[in-house]
Amino acid sequence: xxxxxxxxxxxxxxxxxxxxxxxxxxxxxxxxxxxxxxxxxxxxxxxxxxxxxxxxxxxxxxxxxxxxxxxxxxxxxxxxxxxxxxxxxxxxxxxxxxxxxxxxxxxxxxxxxxxxxxxxxxxxxxxxxxxxxxxxxxxxxxxxxxxxxxxxxxxxxxxxxxxxxxxxxxxxxxxxxxxxxxxxxxxxxxxxxxxxxxxxxxxxxxxxxxxxxxxxxxxxxxxxxxxxxxxxxxxxxxxxxxxxxxxxxxxxxxxxxxxxxxxxxxxxxxxxxxxxxxxxxxxxxxxxxxxxxxxxxxxxxxxxxxxxxxxxxxxxxxxxxxxxxxxxxxxxxxxxxxxxxxxxxxxxxxxxxxxxxxxxxxxxxxxxx
Numbered sequence: 096x097x098x099x100x101x102x103x104x105x106x107x108x109x110x111x112x113x114x115x116x117x118x119x120x121x122x123x124x125x126x127x128x129x130x131x132x133x134x135x136x137x138x139x140x141x142x143x144x145x146x147x148x149x150x151x152x153x154x155x156x157x158x159x160x161x162x163x164x165x166x167x168x169x170x171x172x173x174x175x176x177x178x179x180x181x182x183x184x185x186x187x188x189x190x191x192x193x194x195x196x197x198x199x200x201x202x203x204x205x206x207x208x209x210x211x212x213x214x215x216x217x218x219x220x221x222x223x224x225x226x227x228x229x230x231x232x233x234x235x236x237x238x239x240x241x242x243x244x245x246x247x248x249x250x251x252x253x254x255x256x257x258x259x260x261x262x263x264x265x266x267x268x269x270x271x272x273x274x275x276x277x278x279x280x281x282x283x284x285x286x287x288x289x290x291x292x293x294x295x296x297x298x299x300x301x302x303x304x305x306x307x308x309x310x311x312x313x314x315x316x317x318x319x320x321x322x323x324x325x326x327x328x329x330x331x332x333x334x335x336x337x338x339x340x341x342x343x344x345x346x347x348x349x350x351x352x353x354x355x356x357x358x359x360x361x362x363x364x365x366x367x368x369x370x371x372x373x374x375x376x377x378x379x380x381x382x383x384x385x386x387x388x389x390x391x392x393x394x395x396x397x398x399x400x401x402x403x404x405x406x407x408x409x410x411x412x413x414x415x416x417x418x419x420x421x422x423x424x425x426x427x428x429x430x431x432x433x434x435x436x437x438x439x440x441x442x443x444x445x446x447x448x449x450x451x452x453x454x455x456x457x458x459x460x461x462x463x464x
Contacts, residue, residue: 101146101177101180102146102147102148105142105143105145105146105148105180105181105184106143106146106148108142108184109139109142109143109148109151109184112135112139112184112187112188112191113139113151113154115191115195115199116132116135116136116139116154116191118195118196118199119132119191119194119195119196122196123194123196123241123242125242126194126242129193129194129242131190131191131193131194132190132191132194133155134186134187134190135186135187135188135190135191135194136154136155136187137154137155137156137157138183138184138186138187138190139151139154139183139184139187140154140155140156140157141156141157141183142180142181142183142184142187144156145162145176145179145180145183146176146180162176173281173285174281174284174285174369177281177369178274178277178278178281181274181277182274185267185270185273185274188266188270189263189266189267189270190263192259192262192263192266193259193260193263194242195242196241196242197239197240197241197242200232200239200258200259200262201232201233201235201239203262204229204230204232204233204262205233207225207229207262207265207266207269208226208229208230208233210269211225211226211229211265211269214269214272214273215272221268225265225268228258228261228262228265229262229265232258232262237258239257239258239259240257273439276435276438276439277369277439279435279438279439280369280371280435280436280438280439281369283371283431283432283435284369284370284371284374287371287374287375287378287428287432288374290378291374291377291378291381291382294378294381294382294384294385295381295384297385298344298348298381298384298385298388301340301344301388302340302341302344305337305339305340305341306337306338307337309334309335309336309337309339310335312335312339312340312392313326313328313335313339313395314328314329314335314339314340314343314391314392314395314407314410315327315328315329315333315335315339315395315407316395316404316405316406316407316409316410317404317405317406318406319406319408326407327406327407327408328407329342329343329407329408329410329411330407331407331408340388342411343387343388343391343410343411343414344384344387344388344414345384346387346411346412346414346415346418347383347384347385347386347387347388347390347391347414347415347417347418348380348381348383348384348387348418349383349415349418350383350387350414350415350416350417350418350419350420350421351379351380351381351382351383351384351386351387351418351419351421352379352380352383353418353419354379354383354418354419354421354422354425355376355377355379355380356376357422358375358376358379358422358425358429359372359376371432371435371436372432372436375425375428375429375432378425378428379421379422379425382421382424382425383417383418383419383421384418385421386417386418386420386421386424387414387415387417387418387421388414390413390414390417390420391410391413391414391417394413395410
């Protein structure tokens, strides 16, 4: 049975969190009774239920497990279940910081330092504050008390309060940055999908109407025969057919399909849960059909200015060209989509831009999904 990539990622992430929970139970059994441990365990099983995975049987489970059966198709179509599953994994990850062994907390401080640098612009005042908390922990200068131990000096480390709550707050901020980036990605993908659906319905509606009023929606042009005043239609005859508009739309969609293939070849790899590059490519097909159909209708009525009506036998060739030419429109969409994708890339993604140029007041979030 086929399984979505995002479900594979949730399975992997939840199993890693399970390993952390088992490690806590083994090293500090008393932590297993802590509310934060229970909260993390419930969040792991909730994420698994959203992905349609079996719960980890020895971990507690919420009474509410995911969406109702009638909500699931819409939730998965819009990506809501994907986002909710990752939010649950992030909640578990944040809660674990409060109960993990001290050596694990120190090692996580190193990773969080890297996340701070990639998730927030250098001008953000939080960067310095977060690094002031994390760096002493990462290099061992600041004590991380064991779970349940009294706060105080350990060896050559300076005495301090428990840094776990502060680190949990930092982790929550970094996760929120990632979640916002992926939320923007999901919203943009859904908008493109909705536009694609509307364009498709529009083309179908025009082709359907053309069946009943063939003269008003005619795409016939002047005859290729010199001196002839008769019109020439797609089949070479003098009378329009009900299928003319459908044929033009299909030819234009083929032009859009070629441009979609060209666009995919230019795409850098992106491992994300919402398949935005694929939606970008697919959108070019109905966009090509719509642009080509509109352009041919205008062309054959001598409304384009630079080009005049063409004989009906050449209409399909022009439709293909107009369908490909919709790249002039979708290039703007692609530019915006690539910007959204860039912000959602993981800091470890080799295709993530290393440029530090960031618009004023806009953070460059790192995706930890």
